[in-house]
Amino acid sequence: MTPIPWHAFMAQIEELYQSPMRAPQTRKQLVAILRALEPLGVQTTADLTPILIARYITAKSNEVCSRTVHSHLLRIQTACNLAESMDALAVNPFKVRSMRQWIRPGRPMVKTYHTRSEIRAVLDLMANDARERKGWAQWKARRLLAMTTLFAFSGVRRNEGFFSWVEDLDLESRMFWVRPRLRLKTENSEAPIPLPIAAIEPLRDFLAHRLDRPPGFVLPSEVPWLFPNMAGTHAWHGGRAEATPLGRLQAVARRAGVEDMTWQSLRRSLATALEGFGLPQPLITRTLRHTSERITREWYQGRDLDALSQAVERFDF
Numbered sequence: 001m002t003p004i005p006w007h008a009f010m011a012q013i014e015e016l017y018q019s020p021m022r023a024p025q026t027r028k029q030l031v032a033i034l035r036a037l038e039p040l041g042v043q044t045t046a047d048l049t050p051i052l053i054a055r056y057i058t059a060k061s062n063e064v065c066s067r068t069v070h071s072h073l074l075r076i077q078t079a080c081n082l083a084e085s086m087d088a089l090a091v092n093p094f095k096v097r098s099m100r101q102w103i104r105p106g107r108p109m110v111k112t113y114h115t116r117s118e119i120r121a122v123l124d125l126m127a128n129d130a131r132e133r134k135g136w137a138q139w140k141a142r143r144l145l146a147m148t149t150l151f152a153f154s155g156v157r158r159n160e161g162f163f164s165w166v167e168d169l170d171l172e173s174r175m176f177w178v179r180p181r182l183r184l185k186t187e188n189s190e191a192p193i194p195l196p197i198a199a200i201e202p203l204r205d206f207l208a209h210r211l212d213r214p215p216g217f218v219l220p221s222e223v224p225w226l227f228p229n230m231a232g233t234h235a236w237h238g239g240r241a242e243a244t245p246l247g248r249l250q251a252v253a254r255r256a257g258v259e260d261m262t263w264q265s266l267r268r269s270l271a272t273a274l275e276g277f278g279l280p281q282p283l284i285t286r287t288l289r290h291t292s293e294r295i296t297r298e299w300y301q302g303r304d305l306d307a308l309s310q311a312v313e314r315f316d317f
Contacts, residue, residue, distance in 0.1 A: 002087060004044060013030065017030060034076070045089050056072075073103060112261075116273050118258045126144055130145050136214075139209060146227070148266070150226075151263050152199075154193045155193070155270040157189070163182050163237070164178075169207075171203060193289075210226075213232075219232040227245075249261060
């Protein structure tokens with residue numbers, strides 16, 4: 001065995017996790033977790049010992065939940081496996097004890113989801129803004145309504161919706177095609193998502209006005225993004241905090257009396273609402289494009305209390 005100095009090992013990790021081999025966020029998370037081992041005394045790969053793992057679990061358990069610690073250990077296990085394969089680690093701590101012996105992940109935290117009536121209130125307020133406002137403000141209101149409609153009715157992930165192209169939306173077939181405009185999360189991610197009839201009109205209306213601009217405002221020769229920024233030069237995804245897609249979504253949601261609405265909470269809400277609507281579990285999982293039904297049930301579906309109440313409304317002994 002020939003231990004590798006930690007800084008040299010980290011450099012190799014970062015090189016192996018460069019885009020496009022791995023997603024930038026995956027690389028960022030892995031590097032941050034491995035850097036957190038340094039204060040615990042890591043100087044070479046030989047220091048990746050069971051004692052070090054125990055220290056890390058003890059330190060992190062005071063800061064975050066067991067599920068987060070578990071996910072961190074999965075990243076550290078990756079580094080240990082790599083070091084072992086390079087003959088730079090004598091004993092892999094995750095072969096001394098299995099992951100479940102190190103720590104058992106607790107139940108997922110309760111995730112935010114919104115009732116169908118809450119989401120409808122937000123969409124109605126957005127539709128009213130799109131009717132009443134003028135000029136640039138109206139164009140922005142139409143864009144926000146169309147984006148929120150897509151997220152609420154399809155359950156797309158954040159970047160899947162933000163960086164989509166016009167050609168990804170097929171209103172005639174009522175399908176939204178998730179394509180790899182950026183790196184997708186899983187192999188199951190690239191797939192068509194069915195859209196209900198209720199989603200079509202707001203999307204069709206925005207497509208008719210997507211390239212509206214004041215007289216004399218010149219757009220680029222091509223504007224492929226479904227939700228472009230005002231200049232038409234890129235997808236709308238950033239800006240000042242209050243001008244980001246999330247900032248504008250939450251501002252309208254608060255006006256409608258709905259707190260903590262996010263693009264992710266709309267995805268969870270769809271999973272919950274579809275179950276209450278009576279869609280079979282396999283179809284819900286396929287719509288969300290998860291790798292297993294367990295992920296859908298455990299992480300994305302809450303209890304649709306309105307649907308439960310309606311289900312037993314006429315029951316009588």
